[in-house]
Amino acid sequence: MDRPLQTEGNALLKAVFQGKLRLTRLLLEGGAYINEGNDRGETPISAACLASYDDPQTRQRMVRYLLEKGADPNIPDKSGRTALMHACAEQAGKEVVSLLLENGADPSLKDYSGSSALVHAINKGDRDTLQVLLDACKAKGKEVIIITTDTSPSGSKKTKQYLNSPPSPGIVDKLSPACMSPSEVEIGTSSPVHRAVHHILPRPPSAPGT
Secondary structure (H helix, E strand, C coil), X not given: CCCXXXXXXXXXXXXXXXXXXXXXXXXHHCCCCCCCCCCCCCCHHHHHHXXXXXXXXXXXXXXXXXXXXXXXCCCCCCCCCCHHHHHHHCCCCHHHHHHHHHCCCCCCCECCCCCXXXXXXXXXXXXXXXXXXXHHHHHCCCCEEEEEEECCCCCXXXXXXXXXXXXXXXXXXXXXXXXXXXXXXXXXXXXXXXXXXXXXCCCCCCCCCC
């Protein structure tokens, strides 16, 4: 993460961020509120996704435990980011993303810059996580169109996403043909302007009697 997490005055947030599962358990058993955020609105479940643990298993255990105890993965911080977005932006791994999705994390939510978890995963070039997110959208019958564009000489990307509503015809005309797997979503930085699309069609209704 690009800035330290504020944990002052919040023992639970500090325990989670430091990966102290036993202390986290004791604090929750002692009455700590599992969804209490800091001044930036970052909750314990977001802290678990933001932290840089030495052992990747620590994050999975912490996230699983917090979710089991009722952590809400859809509470946004003051930038509009949820735990799922933080997990994708910090490359927490497909296992953590799967845990969040299985416990109600909404992949269609967007932060205040207009970016969803899908966009954050693409910006990090994390194809495994992208696959998990796309599968989750497909399972819910959502249509996803993602456009990624390199706009900076340094190779940084500006990504736009259209979820459940296609972009304007003028934009569609400029896009490459729809691709059907994350391996075909190109995330390169070799050209000044590059676009890629991932399109998931809505699930067709079941035939009568099936």
